[in-house]
Amino acid sequence: MTNINLPGPAPAALLARHPLLQDLPPGLLPEVVAGLLRGASPLRAEPGQVLFGEGDEAFHYLLVESGQAEVVRYGYNGDERVFRVFEPGQLIAEAAMFMPHGRYPMQARARSALLAWRLCRHQLHDACRRWPDLALKLLAALSKNLYDQVNKVDWMTSSSAPERLANYLMGLRERQGSTVTLPLSQRQLAAHLGIRAETLSRLLNDWQTQGYVSGKRRQWAVQDPAYLARLATTAKRPF
Incomplete structure (x- = not known):
């Protein structure tokens, strides 16, 4: 996995289209995007390469530009479970940026040749402090994910x-x-x-x-x- 200068769409354009930033005042959007991208670095990974490991310190979350990534966890018996596949324009591990233990709860790896951006945890924290509307959007997204997981557990145990x-x-x-x-x-x-x-x-x-x-x-x-x-x-x- 190496840092490179990525061709293709600018990360600012990708991030501006993300649902997390939808409905922000148009005049505020460029400032929020610029704040979130401050200190970001590009990366490339080949299929199967680990982007971060379960238990690693969570300093960055990822914005996928091209290719696919997946988050996985291994059971006590060694079985691998893929929890989600991420496509271009999606964020990976933004929720981990707020976990008290400060570590990734799962492993992420490239599913195909991957072009992505590493975004900084402290810039996301600063953005939430500066722009309450962004913090509320993030809370709504995390709440929906929790609700979906509750429904999934209920479905898995009763179906x-x-x-x-x-x-x-x-x-x-x-x-x-x-x-x-x-x-x-x-x-x-x-x-x-x-x-x-x-x-x-x-x-x-x-x-x-x-x-x-x-x-x-x-x-x-x-x-x-x-x-x-x-x-x-x-x-x-x-x-």
């Missing part, structure tokens, strides 16, 4: 394996269309859904035989969205 897989595939379908590309390997996806890899493989094979889906490995087409939608209904919250 069946077919319901979890159906909900996951329908979420991908909403974003990608009727043909979806799994962002995780099937083994990683099984861990993400809290089911055995053999169960996931059997489900996909059964659904393919019955005509609900078609495909292999990471490429799948949803042939019967109504069936999967019925399975996924219990994951929907009223608010």
Whole structure:
């Protein structure tokens, strides 16, 4: 992982489009962006390279310019669980900048060739002190993430394996269309859904035989969205 001068869109333009900065007064936006980028440094990482490790001191959060990154954690039995995949324009580990222990709670690594920017923790703290609207937006985003995780835990403890897989595939379908590309390997996806890899493989094979889906490995087409939608209904919250 090396520092370089990155080509392509300016980090200021990426950051200005981030939801965290939406609805700020237009005259204030350039000042906030400049403050957050003060002291930022560019980086490049090859696929599989670690961006920061679980337990490392959290001095920076990341703004992805191109490529993909993922955050992972290893279980006590050594199983790897991918919690989220990050795309261009997204921030990684901004919540870690406020953790009392000052350390990253997960490992981040490049999923593909990655171009990103390291943004400074103390600049984010200073920005929140200077611009209360930014601090409130950040609190709202962190609260939503917490709410989503509570719902996810509730869903994972009360749903069946077919319901979890159906909900996951329908979420991908909403974003990608009727043909979806799994962002995780099937083994990683099984861990993400809290089911055995053999169960996931059997489900996909059964659904393919019955005509609900078609495909292999990471490429799948949803042939019967109504069936999967019925399975996924219990994951929907009223608010």
